[in-house]
Amino acid sequence: MMVVFLGPPGSGKGTQAQRLESDHNFYHFDTGSRLREEAASGSELGERIAACINAGNLVPLDVIRELIVKFFDGSIPARVMFDGFPRNLDQAKVLSAALDSRGLQLSQVIYIELEQAALLARIANRRVCEHCGTIYNITTNPPFGPCPAGYPGCALTQRKDDSPEVFKQRLKVYMNETLPVLDYYLERDLLRRIDGDRTIDAVYASVVEILELPEHAAT
Ligand code: AP5
Numbered sequence: 145m146m147v148v149f150l151g152p153p154g155s156g157k158g159t160q161a162q163r164l165e166s167d168h169n170f171y172h173f174d175t176g177s178r179l180r181e182e183a184a185s186g187s188e189l190g191e192r193i194a195a196c197i198n199a200g201n202l203v204p205l206d207v208i209r210e211l212i213v214k215f216f217d218g219s220i221p222a223r224v225m226f227d228g229f230p231r232n233l234d235q236a237k238v239l240s241a242a243l244d245s246r247g248l249q250l251s252q253v254i255y256i257e258l259e260q261a262a263l264l265a266r267i268a269n270r271r272v273c274e275h276c277g278t279i280y281n282i283t284t285n286p287p288f289g290p291c292p293a294g295y296p297g298c299a300l301t302q303r304k305d306d307s308p309e310v311f312k313q314r315l316k317v318y319m320n321e322t323l324p325v326l327d328y329y330l331e332r333d334l335l336r337r338i339d340g341d342r343t344i345d346a347v348y349a350s351v352v353e354i355l356e357l358p359e360h361a362a363t
């Protein structure tokens with residue numbers, strides 16, 4: 145099962161994907177996290193990537209294409225969740241070609257809708273554990289209990305691109321470049337919209353309903 149999560153910055157794509165990963169064994173293909181890892185490595189490529197991310201712009205297509213080609217050249221997990229990819233029409237075509245080359249198809253494209261005012265509040269209050277990558281929110285989803293990576297607690301950090309200024313640019317890029325991708329999947333009868341302005345549990349209930357999965361993992 146191949147699924148894409150689309151939505152503006154802060155709409156909850158990563159949160160829902162992390163839950164599908166732990167409950168239903170989805171492979172979480174998160175281009176943002178992969179790119180941040182490369183950026184943190186200090187490599188020459190990482191420096192190029194960091195400059196794009198920190199300005200709120202998309203990383204060039206050749207970098208993304210390489211990630212995708214590598215993924216589709218390997219052994220492909222049974223359940224894959226693409227989070228934050230594709231982000232423009234060129235990337236959507238890269239994904240279609242990669243799927244075709246392996247005789248695969250997307251099952252669903254889930255679009256999480258949320259108004260701009262709510263997005264900024266979520267971004268400003270987001271914290272991410274630097275050990276395990278779990279996404280939290282100091283108001284709507286605070287951390288409790290031990291870190292899933294085995295530490296006594298999660299070490300919370302803020303993403304560099306979560307400032308109000310960079311958020312503004314990320315949103316602009318989203319409107320100009322990513323919104324046309326919705327039409328691309330609408331035309332292919334794959335797009336499902338869900339209301340992101342609800343609790344994490346309520347959004348998740350819609351996600352699993354669309355994917356025809358049980359709400360809770362089998363124990
Ligand atoms: P990326 O990391 O993908 O960022 P994004 O798309 O802007 O989305 P976010 O990760 O900010 O938000 P999210 O929807 O995942 O929300 P989350 O679940 O964290 O990309 C970053 C950068 O990398 C890009 O700007 C670009 O430079 C580059 N990049 C990435 N992919 C690329 C690509 N394919 N091509 C080119 N460049 C690329 O939730 C947000 C907050 O809200 C959290 O605090 C969470 O706890 C909280 N929350 C979530 N759901 C709810 C809810 N229902 N109720 C209350 N709070 C909630």
Ligand code: MG
Nearest residue numbers: 157158176228
């Ligand atoms: Mg994310």
